[in-house]
Protein backbone atom coordinates (compact mmCIF):
# COMPACT_ATOMS: atom_id res chain seq x y z
CA UNK A 411 0.00 0.00 0.00
CA UNK A 412 1.33 3.48 -0.87
CA UNK A 413 2.11 6.07 1.78
CA UNK A 414 -0.76 8.39 2.70
CA UNK A 415 -0.36 11.78 1.05
CA UNK A 416 -0.14 14.91 3.20
CA UNK A 417 -3.26 17.05 3.03
CA UNK A 418 -3.42 20.58 1.63
CA UNK A 419 -6.55 22.71 1.99
CA UNK A 420 -6.69 25.71 -0.34
CA UNK A 421 -9.21 28.41 0.52
CA UNK A 422 -9.76 30.85 -2.33
CA UNK A 423 -11.73 33.90 -3.33
CA UNK A 424 -12.18 36.35 -6.16
CA UNK A 425 -8.47 37.31 -6.21
CA UNK A 426 -7.61 33.82 -7.46
CA UNK A 427 -9.78 34.34 -10.53
CA UNK A 428 -8.69 37.97 -11.01
CA UNK A 429 -5.62 37.10 -13.07
CA UNK A 430 -7.89 35.18 -15.44
CA UNK A 431 -9.81 38.40 -16.07
CA UNK A 432 -12.69 38.02 -13.59
CA UNK A 433 -13.15 41.26 -11.59
CA UNK A 434 -13.07 40.95 -7.78
CA UNK A 435 -15.95 42.10 -5.59
CA UNK A 436 -14.56 44.69 -3.28
CA UNK A 437 -11.78 46.41 -5.20
CA UNK A 438 -12.56 49.62 -7.03
CA UNK A 439 -14.26 48.77 -10.33
CA UNK A 440 -15.44 45.64 -8.55
CA UNK A 441 -18.40 43.58 -9.54
CA UNK A 442 -21.03 45.39 -7.54
CA UNK A 443 -20.19 48.88 -8.72
CA UNK A 444 -23.34 49.52 -10.65
CA UNK A 445 -25.66 47.34 -8.64
CA UNK A 446 -26.29 47.26 -4.94
CA UNK A 447 -25.84 43.84 -3.37
CA UNK A 448 -29.35 44.03 -1.92
CA UNK A 449 -30.82 44.38 -5.38
CA UNK A 450 -28.98 41.62 -7.14
CA UNK A 451 -27.76 39.03 -4.68
CA UNK A 452 -29.95 38.60 -1.63
CA UNK A 453 -32.49 35.96 -0.85
CA UNK A 454 -35.24 38.51 -0.21
CA UNK A 455 -34.79 40.24 -3.56
CA UNK A 456 -35.92 37.06 -5.28
CA UNK A 457 -38.54 35.75 -2.90
CA UNK A 458 -40.15 38.89 -1.50
CA UNK A 459 -39.22 41.90 -3.56
CA UNK A 460 -39.76 40.54 -7.03
CA UNK A 461 -36.41 41.66 -8.45
CA UNK A 462 -36.08 38.41 -10.38
CA UNK A 463 -35.57 39.85 -13.84
CA UNK A 464 -32.89 42.25 -12.62
CA UNK A 465 -31.14 39.40 -10.80
CA UNK A 466 -31.22 37.10 -13.82
CA UNK A 467 -29.85 39.90 -16.02
CA UNK A 468 -27.06 40.48 -13.53
CA UNK A 469 -26.11 36.80 -13.48
CA UNK A 470 -26.37 36.57 -17.25
CA UNK A 471 -23.70 39.27 -17.40
CA UNK A 472 -21.54 37.31 -14.92
CA UNK A 473 -22.07 34.08 -16.86
CA UNK A 474 -20.93 35.68 -20.10
CA UNK A 475 -17.97 37.30 -18.38
CA UNK A 476 -16.74 33.97 -16.97
CA UNK A 477 -17.39 32.02 -20.15
CA UNK A 478 -14.24 33.10 -21.93
CA UNK A 479 -11.88 33.10 -18.95
CA UNK A 480 -9.09 30.55 -18.84
CA UNK A 481 -7.12 29.20 -15.87
CA UNK A 482 -3.73 30.84 -15.23
CA UNK A 483 -0.34 29.63 -13.97
CA UNK A 484 -1.59 29.70 -10.36
CA UNK A 485 -4.43 27.28 -11.10
CA UNK A 486 -2.04 25.05 -13.02
CA UNK A 487 0.40 25.01 -10.11
CA UNK A 488 -2.43 23.88 -7.83
CA UNK A 489 -3.09 20.95 -10.15
CA UNK A 490 0.61 20.04 -10.00
CA UNK A 491 0.39 20.03 -6.21
CA UNK A 492 -1.89 16.98 -6.50
CA UNK A 493 1.10 14.91 -7.67
CA UNK A 494 2.35 14.77 -4.09
CA UNK A 495 -0.47 16.04 -1.86
CA UNK A 496 -4.10 15.22 -1.17
CA UNK A 497 -5.57 18.62 -2.11
CA UNK A 498 -9.05 19.89 -1.26
CA UNK A 499 -10.26 23.26 -2.50
CA UNK A 500 -12.77 25.33 -0.61
CA UNK A 501 -13.61 28.19 -2.92
CA UNK A 502 -15.98 31.12 -2.70
CA UNK A 503 -15.77 31.54 -6.46
CA UNK A 504 -18.76 30.63 -8.56
CA UNK A 505 -16.70 30.12 -11.73
CA UNK A 506 -15.19 26.76 -12.72
CA UNK A 507 -11.59 27.82 -13.30
CA UNK A 508 -10.20 25.34 -10.75
CA UNK A 509 -12.07 22.46 -12.40
CA UNK A 510 -11.15 23.74 -15.87
CA UNK A 511 -7.48 23.59 -14.85
CA UNK A 512 -7.95 19.99 -13.68
CA UNK A 513 -8.30 20.26 -9.88
CA UNK A 514 -10.15 17.18 -8.65
CA UNK A 515 -11.74 18.06 -5.33
CA UNK A 516 -13.39 21.48 -5.43
CA UNK A 517 -16.08 22.58 -2.96
CA UNK A 518 -18.01 25.68 -3.98
CA UNK A 519 -19.26 27.19 -0.76
CA UNK A 520 -21.16 29.92 -2.64
CA UNK A 521 -22.42 27.66 -5.43
CA UNK A 522 -21.62 27.61 -9.15
CA UNK A 523 -22.85 29.81 -11.94
CA UNK A 524 -22.64 26.88 -14.34
CA UNK A 525 -25.56 25.17 -12.59
CA UNK A 526 -29.22 26.12 -12.31
CA UNK A 527 -31.74 24.90 -9.79
CA UNK A 528 -35.35 25.19 -8.73
CA UNK A 529 -36.16 28.21 -6.57
CA UNK A 530 -37.45 25.69 -4.00
CA UNK A 531 -34.28 23.57 -3.98
CA UNK A 532 -33.49 21.88 -0.69
CA UNK A 533 -29.93 23.28 -0.58
CA UNK A 534 -31.42 26.75 -0.08
CA UNK A 535 -31.44 26.53 3.67
CA UNK A 536 -33.22 29.35 5.40
CA UNK A 537 -32.64 29.88 9.10
CA UNK A 538 -36.33 29.47 9.88
CA UNK A 539 -36.16 25.99 8.31
CA UNK A 540 -38.90 26.83 5.84
CA UNK A 541 -40.34 23.54 4.56
CA UNK A 542 -41.03 25.07 1.13
CA UNK A 543 -37.43 24.32 0.16
CA UNK A 544 -37.55 20.63 -0.68
CA UNK A 545 -37.21 20.25 -4.45
CA UNK A 546 -34.32 18.22 -5.93
CA UNK A 547 -33.98 19.82 -9.33
CA UNK A 548 -30.46 21.05 -10.14
CA UNK A 549 -28.63 20.65 -13.46
CA UNK A 550 -25.64 21.97 -15.32
CA UNK A 551 -26.46 24.75 -17.73
CA UNK A 552 -24.76 25.77 -20.96
CA UNK A 553 -26.38 29.19 -21.01
CA UNK A 554 -27.55 31.75 -18.46
CA UNK A 555 -30.90 31.11 -16.74
CA UNK A 556 -33.66 32.93 -18.59
CA UNK A 557 -36.69 34.62 -17.09
CA UNK A 558 -39.69 32.27 -17.18
CA UNK A 559 -37.74 28.98 -17.11
CA UNK A 560 -39.69 26.49 -15.01
CA UNK A 561 -38.72 23.50 -12.87
CA UNK A 562 -39.80 20.25 -14.57
CA UNK A 563 -40.43 18.66 -11.15
CA UNK A 564 -42.57 21.21 -9.33
CA UNK A 565 -43.16 24.12 -11.70
CA UNK A 566 -41.12 26.52 -9.52
CA UNK A 567 -39.01 29.14 -11.30
CA UNK A 568 -35.38 28.35 -12.11
CA UNK A 569 -32.50 30.40 -10.69
CA UNK A 570 -28.71 30.18 -10.76
CA UNK A 571 -27.14 27.81 -8.21
CA UNK A 572 -25.37 30.61 -6.39
CA UNK A 573 -25.62 31.26 -2.72
CA UNK A 574 -27.19 34.65 -2.07
CA UNK A 575 -26.83 36.77 1.03
CA UNK A 576 -29.10 35.49 3.81
CA UNK A 577 -28.90 31.94 2.47
CA UNK A 578 -26.83 29.31 4.26
CA UNK A 579 -23.52 28.52 2.60
CA UNK A 580 -22.70 25.05 1.32
CA UNK A 581 -20.18 24.00 3.96
CA UNK A 582 -20.17 20.72 5.82
CA UNK A 583 -18.59 21.78 9.10
CA UNK A 584 -18.19 18.18 10.32
CA UNK A 585 -16.08 17.38 7.29
CA UNK A 586 -14.19 20.64 7.76
CA UNK A 587 -13.27 19.62 11.31
CA UNK A 588 -11.76 16.42 9.90
CA UNK A 589 -9.61 18.42 7.47
CA UNK A 590 -8.44 20.80 10.19
CA UNK A 591 -7.50 17.82 12.36
CA UNK A 592 -5.63 16.16 9.51
CA UNK A 593 -3.80 19.32 8.44
CA UNK A 594 -2.94 20.18 12.03
CA UNK A 595 -1.73 16.77 13.26
CA UNK A 596 -0.46 15.16 10.07
CA UNK A 597 1.86 17.85 8.69
CA UNK A 598 -0.59 19.32 6.27
CA UNK A 599 -0.60 22.77 4.72
CA UNK A 600 -3.28 25.47 4.57
CA UNK A 601 -3.20 28.07 1.80
CA UNK A 602 -5.54 31.05 1.65
CA UNK A 603 -5.47 32.99 -1.58
CA UNK A 604 -7.29 35.96 -3.09
CA UNK A 605 -9.97 36.52 -0.49
CA UNK A 606 -10.65 39.46 1.79
CA UNK A 607 -12.27 36.89 4.14
CA UNK A 608 -14.89 39.48 4.98
CA UNK A 609 -17.88 37.33 4.14
CA UNK A 610 -18.91 34.82 6.79
CA UNK A 611 -19.08 31.99 7.61
CA UNK A 612 -16.49 31.24 4.88
CA UNK A 613 -14.29 33.93 6.44
CA UNK A 614 -13.96 31.82 9.59
CA UNK A 615 -11.73 29.34 7.80
CA UNK A 616 -8.70 31.50 8.60
CA UNK A 617 -9.46 31.07 12.31
CA UNK A 618 -10.30 27.36 11.99
CA UNK A 619 -6.88 26.67 10.48
CA UNK A 620 -4.94 29.12 12.66
CA UNK A 621 -3.35 26.39 14.78
CA UNK A 622 -1.87 24.66 11.76
CA UNK A 623 1.91 24.97 11.62
CA UNK A 624 2.38 25.55 7.90
CA UNK A 625 -0.05 28.15 6.59
CA UNK A 626 0.10 30.94 4.02
CA UNK A 627 -1.92 33.90 2.84
CA UNK A 628 -1.28 34.93 -0.77
CA UNK A 629 -2.91 38.24 -1.65
CA UNK A 630 -2.23 41.57 -3.35
CA UNK A 631 -2.82 43.15 0.07
CA UNK A 632 -2.50 40.39 2.66
CA UNK A 633 -3.92 41.28 6.08
CA UNK A 634 -2.07 39.86 9.11
CA UNK A 635 -3.97 37.02 10.82
CA UNK A 636 -2.45 34.99 13.71
CA UNK A 637 0.99 33.74 12.60
CA UNK A 638 0.17 33.11 8.96
CA UNK A 639 3.06 33.62 6.53
CA UNK A 640 2.01 36.56 4.35
CA UNK A 641 2.99 36.46 0.68
CA UNK A 642 2.23 39.72 -1.06
CA UNK A 643 1.57 39.70 -4.79
CA UNK A 644 -0.43 38.08 -7.55
CA UNK A 645 -1.82 34.58 -7.19
CA UNK A 646 -0.61 33.77 -10.71
CA UNK A 647 3.01 34.56 -9.69
CA UNK A 648 3.10 33.42 -6.08
CA UNK A 649 1.19 30.13 -6.28
CA UNK A 650 3.66 28.59 -8.76
CA UNK A 651 6.55 29.69 -6.51
CA UNK A 652 4.93 28.30 -3.35
CA UNK A 653 3.98 25.03 -5.04
CA UNK A 654 7.53 24.59 -6.33
CA UNK A 655 8.77 24.94 -2.76
CA UNK A 656 6.21 22.49 -1.38
CA UNK A 657 7.05 19.90 -4.02
CA UNK A 658 10.76 19.89 -3.17
Ligand code: APR
Pocket residue numbers: 422423424425426428429434435436437502503520603604605606607608609628629630631632643644645646
Ligand atom coordinates in the same frame (compact mmCIF):
# COMPACT_ATOMS: atom_id res chain seq x y z
N1 APR B 1 -3.81 37.91 -6.70
C1 APR B 1 -4.02 37.73 -5.36
N2 APR B 1 -4.94 38.42 -4.65
C2 APR B 1 -5.70 39.32 -5.31
C3 APR B 1 -5.54 39.56 -6.71
C4 APR B 1 -4.55 38.82 -7.40
N3 APR B 1 -4.34 38.99 -8.70
N4 APR B 1 -6.45 40.53 -7.06
C5 APR B 1 -7.13 40.84 -5.94
N5 APR B 1 -6.68 40.13 -4.88
C6 APR B 1 -7.18 40.12 -3.51
C7 APR B 1 -7.66 41.44 -2.95
O1 APR B 1 -6.56 42.14 -2.35
C8 APR B 1 -8.69 40.99 -1.90
O2 APR B 1 -8.07 40.73 -0.66
O3 APR B 1 -8.32 39.29 -3.51
C9 APR B 1 -9.22 39.67 -2.47
C10 APR B 1 -10.61 39.76 -3.07
O4 APR B 1 -11.53 40.01 -2.04
P1 APR B 1 -13.08 40.18 -2.36
O5 APR B 1 -13.24 41.04 -3.58
O6 APR B 1 -13.75 40.60 -1.10
O7 APR B 1 -13.55 38.72 -2.80
P2 APR B 1 -13.94 37.47 -1.89
O8 APR B 1 -13.17 37.44 -0.62
O9 APR B 1 -13.87 36.28 -2.78
O10 APR B 1 -15.46 37.76 -1.59
C11 APR B 1 -16.18 36.81 -0.86
O11 APR B 1 -18.27 37.93 -1.13
O12 APR B 1 -19.50 39.19 -2.56
C12 APR B 1 -19.40 37.96 -1.96
O13 APR B 1 -20.21 35.85 -2.57
C13 APR B 1 -19.27 36.83 -2.95
O14 APR B 1 -17.81 34.92 -2.91
C14 APR B 1 -17.86 36.32 -2.72
C15 APR B 1 -17.61 36.70 -1.29
